[in-house]
Amino acid sequence: MGLDKYRYRPLSKNEIRVLKPLSNDGLSFDLVHVNLDDQPQFSALSYVWGVEVFDRSIKLGESNFPVTVNLHDAFQAISSYQKRREDAISQTNHLWIDAICINQEDIPERNTQVPLMARIYRQATQVLAWLGKPEFQADVELGVQMMEGFLQGFFESQLKSKVPESSPTTIDESFEIKQIEVDQLSYLSSVSDNLEQYIDVEGSKIHNAWVGIFDIWRSRFWSRAWILQEATVPENDSYWPHYAGRYGNIRIESKVAFLCGSSSTNFQALLMAAQIANLLARRTPKVPEEVKIPVWTGYEQAYRLRMRRIEELGLDLSLLPVLQTIRNSQSTNPRDKVYAGLGIIPPSGIDGKEERVAVDYAKSVYEVYFDVPKFCLTKIGHELDFLGYTRKMKEGELEPSERIGQLLPTWVPNWDEPLYITPMPKDEVFYNATRDSKVSASIEGNNLSVKGVQCDAIKTVMSPLTMDHFTQLKMELNIEYEGEELEDVFFRALCMDIQVDGYGRVVGKYNKEDFSTVEWPWNGKVDEVPLDLQQRLQWGGDGRRSLCLTERGYIGLVPASARDNDLICGFFGSKVLHIVRDDENRHEYIGECFVDHLMDGKVMNWVENGALEVETFVLGLEMNVDSDDTRGECLDGRVIANRMTEKCSPS
Structure with missing residues (x-):
């Protein structure tokens, strides 16, 4: 420079x-x-x-x-x-x-x-x-004006409903940001019946305004890792809820101003535009091509994180979920996929003020990514949570190779690689597979040693779902399912026995009533099960997990990369279960899993009764024993484990 x-x-x-x-x-x-x-x-x-x-x-x-x-x-x-x-x-x-x-x-x-x-x-x-210089500044300015019009209509409607005619027209401090978020949803429902006013023919002012708005959303700014710390910063106390102004001329103060060429806007205006664009894309047949493609997803990711920071949702803002949000963003330096997230964690949050991953740009990317599991192992009650952020490739997918991928064991999350699967919740209210057992885990070199038990194994991965799988389920389900409807068992497994809200946060246990409006396409006759059932219910596993039947006759939801005969293990101190693969007396870590009837501590009952043997799993990179590199050479990108041993055996 x-x-x-x-x-x-x-x-x-x-x-x-x-x-x-x-x-x-x-x-x-x-x-x-x-x-x-x-x-x-x-x-x-x-x-x-x-x-x-x-x-x-x-x-x-x-x-x-x-x-x-x-x-x-x-x-x-x-x-x-x-x-x-x-x-x-x-x-x-x-x-x-x-x-x-x-x-x-x-x-x-x-x-x-x-x-x-x-x-x-x-x-x-x-x-x-x-946000950078737009290609067509005039369109962006039209877009900003239209977004201001969206907000103007919203605030006018709210003032009419909240402020008496004789009252001053200034929005007072009771008109808070959180309430505004709720009010916006009700306002959108009121305008959804008249969406035609928001579209027009190509070349019109309205059309060009949408082109300008989409220029704002297409900015590379939204894909950058650091902006999730910088542009989502909550307003100071002096900023919100100060939405002050005169009736008919509402002016919004916001700590973050988005500059696009010579135009400027704010989070609230962009939110309203994104909401209306969503409505147009879903409900109006004749819309500009730009509206059909949700290019505002980068902005929405930033906005959701901003709202979580405002609400100070401590658990949601612990280290791992923040890094998960950032990992789909771009960074020139892959170290920043970790470092950009450190400042988002609130000082009073679950990760503490001083207990942070240390920033050190002299470290290799490999070392920086290893620092995250090392840090997690110090967090009592959350020691093994990082395993939920790993990803084992499916057969046919390319192994990660760019920048750092091939050097990392798969028990170490690769923050430079997207992960399109939601880690399982670790709150004992929902799962407590190994009850109050204590974690016994340590990292030495490339290896993670962890104590646990093998409690089951996958008999059949049901992907894609076929009529034969339903026949198998009907014949081989554990006797514990006697009296339950297969429909209920099926949905409970697809949902991993939990409910989530619109932000993806777990809010409760599975409730059969939530599926009362979902058409169950099976009338009880196995030969009439439609072949596309899994596709029709793909949302249940997000396409990254598959249903399975276990050797003990339980139904589960496992990573899509799991295979028949993979082992199901309970690691002590972990609220969930884990899949490992037996490979010539070694075990490869595959990922987290849900197994119905085994998530509430039954595994530990078997341990206490002597039915299961406690083992030590050593997970690490498969080494090339001829290499002089003390860190080892990865032969094929796999992670293996040897039970009851302290080092990786040669392949």
Whole structure:
């Protein structure tokens, strides 16, 4: 980055650097030190680094400091935005930008500044999210105006219902953000019967406005890992619920301002547009092609995380779920798939204030990803939760190879690889497969040693579902199912005996009544079971899990990569069960599983009765014994385990 042209001064504890403007062109600055403990006033930029080609520059003191085209454009947009705003927020013109305010060539400084980033964005007076320059600025401006119209209609409808005619028209502090989320849903239902007003022919203002809105949603910004920490920061107390303004001219204050070229918008406007676009896509036959493709999913992911942070859902904001959200995003440095999530965890949350994965960019990606299971093993009651975030490839799928994939055992989550399966809930209210047993697990080198028992095995993986499987179920289900309807057993297994809400959060146990409106396509005659039953009910396992029948006659839901004869194991201290594969006296870790009737501690009854033998499973990479590399060479990407041994045997 040409850092030889600018000499950074060392930072003291809790100090950061901010850019102080020296001119009105938005391109000349001093770099000054401030201490976060002093509550300094500044704005923070959230943006996409992009291709690191530094062919533009800004003035930093007496030096020319090289920057990318995207960052140069952001400086100009910020200057324009601040000039056209009159409020005190936008006039806080000191600016924090990671690429400049952190010495990127000083790894020790990065290691201390990156953990401060969450605090930086929380304390910033405003977060300016730069989405980039749009291809057609006029369309984006039309889109912003239309989104403001959506919000205008919403707030007018709410004021009419909440504020008496004789009352002042200012929205007071009782009009809170959480209530606004609920009110928006009711408002959308009221406009859904008149959706035609939101579409028009190609070339019309309305059509071009949608093109502009979709330009905003297509920005690479939404796919970036770091924005989930930066742009989802909850508002300060002074920001919400201040939705103040005059009737007919509602103005919304938001800590995060999204800049797209010379236009700007906010979370609430984007949310309303996404909701209406969803309605159009589902209910209106003649819609613009752009509306048929849900390109707003990146934005919605950020919005959902923002709402969870506002609501301070401690369990939802523990480390692993946050990393799961980030893993489908993009990052130039795969280490950031872990580090970008650390600041999202609230200091008072389940992971504690000081108990965090240490940031160290000198470590290899391999080591950084290993740090997550090591950290999890220190979390009492959640030691083995990380196993739910691993993925064993199905037959025919490519083994992970880019960047770090082939070096990682599959008991270590590969955060650089998407995972489209929801880990099983670990709350004992829903599952407690090994009851109050204590975890006995440790990591040595590439190996995870964990005590447990083999409690069952897969007899038949029922994928794709056929009539023969129903015949088998009817004949071989355990006697414990006597008196139950197969329909109920089937749905309970598909749902893993739980209910989830619209945010994917577990809210209760399976309730048969919830499926009263689902057509059961089997009338009891095995030869009339439709062949596409599994496809029609694919939502139950999300396409990443398959039903199975076990050797003991139970029905279960297992990873799609599971096979007949795979072993079902209970690891001590784990609320759920796990699949491992027997391979020449070795065991390969496959993933978590649900087995009906075995999730409530029955396994431990068998242990106490002496029916099951306690074993130590050692999971690790299969080593090439001829290699001099002490870390080992992965031969085929598999993870194996040897029972009752302390090291991996040669293949």
